[in-house]
Structure formats: structure tokens, C-alpha cells
Amino acid sequence: MTNLARLHELGLFDARAPRYTSYPPANHFSKDVTGTEVAEWQAALPAGARVSLYLHIPFCRRLCWFCACRTQGTATDRPIIPYLSYLYEELRLIAQTLPEDVVISHIHLGGGTPTLLSPEMFAEMGKALAAFRPVAGDLQFSVEIDPTEVDAPRIAALRKIGLNRASIGVQDFDPVVQEAIGRIQSYETTRDVVEILRGHGVGSVNMDLLYGLPHQNVARIRDSVEKLLSLTPDRVALYGYAHVPWVSKRQTLIPEETLPGPEERYELFETARQLFLREGYLEVGIDHYAREGDSMAVAARAGTLRRNFQGYTVDDSLALVGVGASAISRYPQGYAQNNPSSSLYATAVEAGRLAILRGHAFSDEDRLRAQMIEDLMCRFTLDLSRLAATHDVDVARLRVMVAPVLATYGDSVRLADDRLEIVESPRLLARLVAQELDTYHSPAGHHSRAL
Ligand SMILES: C[S@@+](CC[C@H](N)C(=O)[O-])C[C@H]1O[C@@H](n2cnc3c(N)ncnc32)[C@H](O)[C@@H]1O
Numbered sequence: 010m011t012n013l014a015r016l017h018e019l020g021l022f023d024a025r026a027p028r029y030t031s032y033p034p035a036n037h038f039s040k041d042v043t044g045t046e047v048a049e050w051q052a053a054l055p056a057g058a059r060v061s062l063y064l065h066i067p068f069c070r071r072l073c074w075f076c077a078c079r080t081q082g083t084a085t086d087r088p089i090i091p092y093l094s095y096l097y098e099e100l101r102l103i104a105q106t107l108p109e110d111v112v113i114s115h116i117h118l119g120g121g122t123p124t125l126l127s128p129e130m131f132a133e134m135g136k137a138l139a140a141f142r143p144v145a146g147d148l149q150f151s152v153e154i155d156p157t158e159v160d161a162p163r164i165a166a167l168r169k170i171g172l173n174r175a176s177i178g179v180q181d182f183d184p185v186v187q188e189a190i191g192r193i194q195s196y197e198t199t200r201d202v203v204e205i206l207r208g209h210g211v212g213s214v215n216m217d218l219l220y221g222l223p224h225q226n227v228a229r230i231r232d233s234v235e236k237l238l239s240l241t242p243d244r245v246a247l248y249g250y251a252h253v254p255w256v257s258k259r260q261t262l263i264p265e266e267t268l269p270g271p272e273e274r275y276e277l278f279e280t281a282r283q284l285f286l287r288e289g290y291l292e293v294g295i296d297h298y299a300r301e302g303d304s305m306a307v308a309a310r311a312g313t314l315r316r317n318f319q320g321y322t323v324d325d326s327l328a329l330v331g332v333g334a335s336a337i338s339r340y341p342q343g344y345a346q347n348n349p350s351s352s353l354y355a356t357a358v359e360a361g362r363l364a365i366l367r368g369h370a371f372s373d374e375d376r377l378r379a380q381m382i383e384d385l386m387c388r389f390t391l392d393l394s395r396l397a398a399t400h401d402v403d404v405a406r407l408r409v410m411v412a413p414v415l416a417t418y419g420d421s422v423r424l425a426d427d428r429l430e431i432v433e434s435p436r437l438l439a440r441l442v443a444q445e446l447d448t449y450h451s452p453a454g455h456h457s458r459a460l
């Protein structure tokens with residue numbers, strides 16, 4: 010049987026599945042988790058713990074039609090100025106409960122488009138961060154960049170406050186595709202931003218590319234990948250375009266009939282993938298490619314890759330503190346999400362309360378399944394003996410838990426010596442296999458395509 014026929018047989022081309030950037034996925038969070046509980050989780054972090062910070066900036070100067078992120082378009086700084094003051098107020102609130110001696114190991118500025126802030130605003134942000142907690146000597150500080158909304162002074166200001174990594178949104182370089190997704194961005198603009206970043210000593214550059222976009226075909230994606238490779242990114246994220254107009258109304262501007270079908274998506278993915286492999290990039294997880302020597306490549310080889318709300322990461326910190334409207338945090342006890350409404354977020358913070366809307370407190374069963382799903386998404390392997398030891402369960406019970414995986418994915422997986430491995434197309438099947446271990450999964454869930 011050809012690979013394509015086999016993938017059809019396994020249902021990959023019809024399947025929808027969570028991306029498992031958390032377990033349970035955020036759509037299963039409930040209102041049971043309150044700000045009071047989250048403050049207790051913060052206070053309970055052990056002395057000296059390494060903590061990551063995620064700062065969410067939900068604003069953009071342009072609103073690209075393909076984008077599924079919740080973000081507000083604004084031509085002026087009017088809504089941004091008060092938002093930033095709430096962000097720093099939230100940091101002050103958290104600083105009151107977080108143990109004094111935790112160390113910040115990662116800072117990620119995400120959005121939206123964080124680079125729409127001015128150099129002065131970044132300088133203010135630096136002061137708020139410095140007043141929060143000390144940073145680790147090996148701090149990794151990254152930012153998401155829209156190349157049409159950044160310049161040298163802003164990069165310089167970010168560099169001054171510690172920036173050492175950047176992630177640039179490319180999506181596709183083809184003009185027909187760009188027009189169809191409402192995002193015009195020339196190769197030259199992207200190239201100039203890479204040069205500015207490297208000129209300022211930002212040592213690691215990631216680029217996001219999408220497959221499955223309207224009017225994309227093999228020739229176009231090949232051309233886009235070659236252009237992208239000419240900019241020598243350290244890492245590339247190759248995501249499948251998620252067409253979810255029920256979540257993102259803007260996507261209704263993209264007619265369904267212009268989208269490649271499931272098999273074409275597979276061909277687009279494979280075309281891009283082969284080009285990255287030919288260029289010597291290492292495949293990392295289901296959708297990343299990293300140059301040898303890059304910390305993500307090193308983590309993938311060492312088996313220490315992790316997965317969090319931003320996707321794959323080398324971040325090994327004990328807690329991820331999300332700050333800003335809609336930001337999600339992870340503590341050893343569970344997840345907590347801030348209110349996505351900027352005004353309700355502001356009201357809570359102004360009143361001196363954490364703006365928690367919902368979350369999920371882990372049961373022992375959640376922790377075990379979360380670890381298994383992370384292992385599958387990062388390593389395509391489950392070491393049942395190790396899991397049994399670290400989660401204090403019988404191997405026999407784990408064998409029962411993985412029985413549905415074996416029943417459904419038969420020849421695509423192998424269980425030997427209490428090690429379960431996805432042996433066939435692991436990158437394409439990992440989300441589906443993970444779903445077999447997801448007790449929250451409901452077939453009616455409106456997820457994006459599994460491929
Ligand atoms: C939060 S966006 C920020 C990017 C930045 N504002 C920019 O314009 O480049 C981060 C990434 O999410 C990905 N993304 C957004 N919408 C998506 C969708 N519908 N399907 C798949 N990936 C998507 C894109 O690759 C994008 O670069």
C-alpha cells in the first residue's frame with residue numbers, strides 16, 4: 010500500500026484533532042479555577058524555581074485574513090497605552106504572591122504584534138520586568154515579529170531590555186497567495202528585518218511558514234521555501250493553515266474553494282519538508298525544523314524537547330506565568346487563563362485582582378496523560394516503565410491505557426519491551442495517536458485539520 014493510501018485508511022485526511030499545546034486542551038478549561046486558587050499556586054512555587062513569563066500584546070496594525078489569533082486592529086496607540094499599564098499592574102500583583110527568590114528563565118512577547126510598541130514603550134517594559142524578579146544568566150527572551158511592523162530603533166530598544174531570539178511571521182512569499190490571505194509582505198522587507206536582527210546581535214531567528222493556504226501549489230510553496238532558506242533561519246515552524254471561520258470571522262474572506270484539499274495539503278507539507286531536510290535541517294516534533302547546533306535541535310536529539318502554549322520549546326521551567334488579556338499560565342497544580350476581554354481584564358486588575366476567567370486543576374490522572382501526550386508530541390514514544398516509575402502507577406495499567414492506540418493504529422505503532430513507538434509517519438499521526446489517550450476528547454469538538 011502506498012503511504013498516501015495508508016494515511017487515507019487511518020483517516021488522517023478527514024480527521025480533526027487538538028494541537029495539544031496543553032492537556033487538557035484549553036477548550037476544556039472550566040470556571041472552577043479562581044484567582045484566589047491561582048494566587049495559592051503562585052505562592053507555593055519552591056524557592057529558587059525557574060519561571061517563564063509570557064506577555065501578551067493583543068494588538069495589530071493590520072488584520073490578516075488568515076489569522077486565527079484573537080487580536081484587535083488599531084491605527085493609533087490609544088488603546089495600547091492603558092493596556093500596557095494594566096499589564097505592569099498585573100505583574101506587580103503577581104510579584105506580591107510569587108516567592109521572592111524565583112528566577113525568570115524565559116520571557117516571550119507574543120500577540121498579536123508586540124513589535125508595534127514604540128522604543129519608549131519597550132524601555133518602560135524593561136523597567137517593569139526589572140522590578141518583577143531577577144532574570145537567569147541564561148535568559149532566553151523572544152518576540153513575535155510582523156516584518157511590516159518593526160524597524161531598527163524598535164529592535165535596538167528590545168535588545169537593550171534583553172531580547173536574544175526572534176520569531177518572524179512569513180506564511181508565504183507568493184504574491185497571489187499573499188493577496189488571498191490579506192497579508193502583503195515582500196521578500197525584501199522580510200530580508201531587511203533579518204539583517205537588522207542579526208546586525209543587533211539577535212542570535213536566533215525563527216520563521217513561520219504555512220501550508221494549505223489559498224491558491225498554494227507545489228511550485229509556489231517550493232519557491233517560498235527556497236526564498237525562506239536564502240535567509241538562513243535557525244528554526245522554521247511549518248504549520249498547517251487552520252481554516253476555522255467559526256473562531257475567526259475574518260477567515261470568511263477566504264473562499265473555501267480556493268483552499269487546497271487534504272491530499273494537496275499533504276503534498277505541500279511533504280514538498281516543504283523535503284526541502285528543509287535537503288538543506289540539513291533537523292526535524293523537530295511535528296512541525297519544526299532546526300539547524301544543527303540550534304538549542305531546539307540539541308534538545309530534540311537529547312530527548313528533552315518540551316511542548317507548551319507557544320508550541321515546541323526548550324523551556325524546562327517549573328511554571329509559565331501568562332500576563333495580559335487571554336494569557337494562559339501553567340503551574341504545577343494546573344492551568345489558568347486570564348479573561349480574553351481587554352475591558353474585563355482591565356477591570357479586574359484595576360480592582361487589584363488577578364483576571365482569571367477559567368482554568369483546570371490537574372488530577373493525578375491528568376498529569377499522567379499530559380506527560381504521555383507530551384512524550385508522543387515531542388518524541389513519538391512512550392516509555393511505559395519510566396512513566397510507571399515517575400507517576401507511581403503499574404506498568405500493567407499503562408498497557409491497558411495504550412491498548413486503544415494499538416487497536417486503532419496497529420502497524421503504525423509498535424509496542425516492545427514496554428516502549429510504544431509511532432513507527433509510521435510519526436509526524437502526521439502524533440496528534441491522532443495522542444487523541445486516543447485524551448479522555449476529554451469529544452468527536453464533536455471543532456478542531457482544525459489533523460494535517
Ligand atoms: C500570533 S501570530 C503573530 C505573528 C505576527 N503578528 C506576524 O504577523 O507575523 C503567530 C503565528 O501564528 C500562525 N497562525 C496564525 N493564524 C493561523 C492559522 N489560521 N493557521 C495556522 N497558523 C496560524 C502564523 O504562522 C503566525 O506567524
Ligand code: SF4
Nearest residue numbers: 069072073076121155
Ligand atoms: S498574522 Fe500577525 S499581524 Fe496578521 S492579524 Fe495575525 S497577529 Fe496580526
